Amino acid sequence: MLRINRVKIQINTSNGSYGYDDTLTDGLNIxxxxxxxxxxSSVIAAIYYSxxxxxxxxxxxxxxxxxxYKTAIEDGEDVWPVLESGVYLxxxxxxxxxxxxxSATMEGxxxxxxxxxxxxxxxxKKSGVVVEDMYVHMPNSAVNVKGFHTFLERFLYIELPLVPAADDGTRKLYLQLIFAAMFIEQKNGWSNIMSGMPFLGIRESKKRVLEFILRLDTLENEKKKDSLRTRDSSIKFQWDTIIKELNILVYREACNPKGLPMFPQIxxxxxxxxxxxxxxxxxxxxYIEMLQEQYNNLTVLKPKIVDNFEEIQVELNATESSIQEFERELYRNRSLQHSEKSIIDKLTSNLEIIETDIKNNKDAARLRTLGSELDLMTSKDTCPVCSQPIQDTLIPDSGYxxxxxxxxxxxxxxxxxxxLEFAQNSHKRNMEKIQERxxxxxxxxxxxxxxxxxxRNDLYSINENISESIIHKKLQLDAEMNSLQRLSDFFNAQKQKLKDLSNDWKDYLKDKADLPKKKFSDSDEEKIKILRNHFIGSLTQFGYKSIPNLNQIDISMDSYLPVIEGFDMKFDSSASDNIRAIWSFVLSLxxxxxxxxxxxxxTLIFDEPAQHSIVSSDVEKFFNHIIKLKNCQVIIGMTIRDSDTRQAINKLPSNSFNLIKVPYKAFKKFSADSE
Structure with missing residues (x-):
């Protein structure tokens, strides 16, 4: 609940203090x-500003x-420069x-x-009054303890939800957005419903504000859906990262992974x-056990060359044979790599040609559409000169x-x-496998x-020398065993991570299944129905006449804004009826x-609601409607230019509203006591 009790504007000059000071009440204040x-309007702006x-x-x-507030204040024929100014609320x-x-203007x-x-x-000014300094319009002023809007949110007993932001994150639904649905400002506020709402990086901000004000269950459901989307993306990203990392490390050791699921599952x-x-x-x-056995066998071998000469010769032959076989396979793979590269380059070139053709054909289709709108004969495949049929091709008509x-x-x-894109991606995957091989x-x-x-060094060394190949092979086996063991340990650790992600995925699927099947609860549908009934009733009362049948107006279940046959009702409304629609919607909300x-x-604020020469009888109905409202405060700023508007105000019961008459200049010099 918010009630504005008193507004005081203080402007200090070398000629003393000037300003404005008045009290407001519950109900209607004019x-x-x-x-x-x-x-x-400067007085009303002070409320926004403070x-x-x-x-x-x-x-x-x-x-x-x-x-x-900033430059000078007029006092009769005198003009006094502003030294300091500020607003109390x-x-x-x-x-x-x-x-x-x-403060508005104050040194330091x-x-x-x-x-x-x-x-x-x-x-x-009394002693013992608790005073706190806070900040506004600075980073985190809506969430930090010393942020003024954080304090104001608590003071008004408002719990602002986290809603989807334009950057795909989540942010708190700012107070400025909520009050833009209630404070209708003179210059921008009357162009459309909630047209004064600032852009603060909230996706579908009007929709989120209306969901919050009406306390729709769908807002909580949307938060759950957004949370589920975040969890879905997070689990998939982590799962994909683990699988890719495992594949890279496993293939690097010339191994093959088995049973790895590419996508999250239970x-x-x-x-x-x-x-x-x-x-x-x-x-x-x-395989590690086999390597360990080979290592143990090497350990029991006699280390001198003279004891293993024949075995060394046989092993050298086998090693050279393996080298030749691997070199042949390497040559084949390099040939395949070259072939795949050629195919990918050709597919890329063909894709560029096709994309160009698509753009050209779309341009041609667009031009045909423009031609048909202009009622050109060529757009109807007809020659504009001889009226003979023509085709959009230069190929001769063969008849068949x-x-x-x-x-x-x-x-x-x-x-x-x-x-072609599918083929290109397939060949790119083949290329990656070939490069890895x-x-x-x-x-x-x-x-x-x-x-x-x-x-070879062993074969040509002195027979009594220690065999270099045995030592080399032992080192090689030891290194390979250590590398494979590290891979095995890492693989098992990642399996545990996949198991944990699998449990998260199971919880995600359960929470997703528990979401309400209907977008709107019965309570939400009832609230939207009540909003529509109030809105149409107010339009009728305020003399809306742009469409003969007001039952054509509905509240969009997508945006919660009034529509006619699915379109913004503003397009079917006259300028004055658009004002009536804004009155009606704000009050119905x-x-x-x-x-x-x-x-x-x-609390509502309407600054100059009698826009576009609305007849005084409708303004009177507007006032009477507000007077009948309960548990609210409505502040209206009005210019009384004619006797009809003055008469509309005078017809109101004197005890039903608070009239604050602003003289020729709202800002007057304060007496010493009022300062």
Missing amino acids: IASEDNTSGK LGFEEIIGGKGEKVLTAV EIHNGKETITIYR RDNRLVTVYHSEMSNI LSEEDLSNMFIKKDGVEIEE MQVMSIDENIRHLNAQNEM IKQLENSILSLRSMAKSL LETSNEKSGNHPG
């Missing part, structure tokens, strides 16, 4: 002046305020009263500093046991060959484009050549929230 330049809502007016800081939340002070004080006095305005113990690594047709643990139209060409080219072969050949070198325990703070 701030009236006979001239639109008397400062009435609450940090000046973005609704169209900017931040003192620049949204008029010159009287006393507000009430139903339990507590505070006074807010924010930034206008983003807000001072909160925990007392009524008349008591702020894994059983059997699924986990079926995930393993194979090398040369056996599981990696068995069917020529495709432009639209058929576009569909055909799109299909070709998809086919080439690296494996190059490493194997390098290792075998090193081994062959050691074997308050009424629906009050009836169905929504989140509306209960």
Whole structure:
């Protein structure tokens, strides 16, 4: 709940203090002046400014305020330069009263500093009053403890939800957006419903605000859906990262992974046991045991060459044979690599041609559409001179060959484009596998050549020398065992991570299945129905006549805004009826929230609602409608130019509203006592 009790504007000059000071009440408050330049809107702007809502007016800081706050103030024929200026605002939340002070012009004080006095305005100078300094319009001022809007959110007993942001993250639904649905500003506020809402990086901000004010269940459902989308993306990203990393490391060791699921799924113990690594047709643990056995056999061999000469010769022959076989395979793979590269280059070139053809055909189709709108004969495949049929092709008509139209060409080219992209991606995957195999072969050949070198050194060494090849082979086996063991340990650790992600995926699927099947709950549908009934009833009362049958108007279940046959009703409304529609929607939103325990703070501001020469009888009905509302405060700024508007106000029961008459100039010199 928000109630504005008192507004005080203080402007200090060398001639003393000037300003404005008045109190407001529950119900209808009319701030009236006979001239639109008397400062009435400057008083209303002070309310926006002190609450940090000046973005609704169209900017931040003192620049949204008029010159009287910043430059000079007129007093009769005298003009006094402004030395300092600021705004005091006393507000009430139903339990507590505070006074807010924010400077507009003051040396040494930034206008983003807000001072909160925990007392009524008349008591702020008394000792014992708790005073806090806060900030506004700075990073995190809506979430940090010393942020003024964080404080204001708590003070008004509002719990702002996290909603989807334009950057695909989530942000708090800012107070400025919510109050843009209730504070209708003079210049921008009357062009459309909630047209004064600033852009603060919230996706579909109007929709989110209406969901919050009406307290629709779908807002909570949307938050759950957004959370589920985030969880879905996170699990898939982590899963994909693990699988890719495992594949890279496994293939690097010339091994093959088995049973790795490419996408998230619920894994059983059997699924986990079926995930393993194979090398040369056996599981990696068995292969490591085979290497260990070879290492042990080398350990028992006699280390001198003279004892192993024949074995060394046989092993050298086998090693050289393996080198030749690997080199042949390397040559074949390099040939395949070259072939794949040629195919990919050709596919890329063909794709560029097809994409160009698609663009050209779409341009041609667009031009044909423009031609048909202009009623050109050529757009109807007819010669404009002789009225003979023509085709959109230069190929001679053979009588039996069917020529495709432009639209058929576009569909055909799109299909070709998809086919070529699929082929290109397939060949790129083949290229990656070939390149990985080439690296494996190059490493194997390098290792075998090193081994062959050691074997040759043994053959040509003195018989009593220690065998270099045995030592080299032991080192090689030890290194390979350590590398494969590290891979096996890492693979098992990643399996555990996949199991944890699988459990997260199971929880995600369960939460997704638990989402309501209907977009709107029965309560939501009832609230939207009540909003529509109030809206149409108000339109009827205020004399909306742009369409004869108001039952054609509906509340969009997508945007929660009024539509006619699916389109914004503004397009079917006259200028004055568009004003009536804004009156009706803003008031209906308050009424629906009050009836169905929504989140509306209960305060409205209309600055110059009698736009576009609306007849005084409708303005009178507008006033009477507001007077009948309960548990609310409505502040209206009006210029009374004619007797009809004055008469409409005079017809209201005197005890049903608070009339604040603004003289020729709203800002007057304060007496010494009032300062």
